[in-house]
Amino acid sequence: MAGRISLSGRIVNRAFSLFKQCYENKCVRGRSQDAIVATCIYIACRQEGAQRTIKEICAISTTASKKDIGRCFKQIVQNLPNSNRPESIDIKNLVPRFCNTLELRQANLIPKTAVHIAERAKELCDIQSRAPDSIAGASIYMACAAAGERKQMKDIQAAAGVMESTIRQIYKIMLPKASELFPSDFVFKCPPENLPQS
Incomplete structure (x- = not known):
């Protein structure tokens, strides 16, 4: 599974170690092996700072759904206190990866600005409960x-x-505060009041 998204040997070894701990501690009884493997890879990625979203991990798993991985994740984190708690996903790591895929002309400006928008939006807009990948999408x-x-x-x-609808929802929440979300030195080609309404 890890090979499908070219993860490093360190992450794979950490995932193996977690998988072994899960079985020795019998903390994931009743969960499918696919879900356990996917969750161990997800946790290993977060612990090693190689941020991957649950959706990305779902894509490399053959049968585990987002819900399966989420439930399995809770079980593992609760039952293995010695497995140092995984870092939460940082938008700073997601934005550049998403921007690379987009092949932007302004390849330095957009990621830097989008990260700034996301950080400010978390302070000024009601989006704290939203998933980091959705916030990253709306900010980009x-x-x-x-x-x-x-x-x-x-x-x-x-x-x-x-989902496009999710990005659109978050973007609409952020839009009224748009003028406050950009870096002070940002040069607008399209001023905040003229930004697309959806």
Whole structure:
């Protein structure tokens, strides 16, 4: 599974070790082997700082759903206190990866601006409960629009692996505060009041 997304040997070894601990401690009884393997890879990625979303892990698993991995994740983290708690996913790591996929003309400006937008939006907008990959998608969309980089919502959806409707919802929540979300030195090609309404 790890080979499908070219994960390093360190991550694979950590996932093996976690998998072994799960079986020795019998903490994931009743879960499918596919879900356990996928979850161990997910946790190993987070512990090693190689941020991957649950959706990305679902894509390499043959049968485990997002829900299966989520439930398995809770079980493992609760039952293996010595497995140091995985780092939460950081938008700073997701945005550049998603932007690389988009092949942007302004390859330095957009990721930097999108990360800034996401961090400010978490302070100013009611999006704290939203998934990091969805926030990253909405922030990239806003940064592209303001910088005059023509990217369709469906392109960003494909890069972030998030539903277009979800990105649109978060973008709409962020839009009223748009003028406060950008870095102070940002040069707008499209001013905040003219940004797309959806």
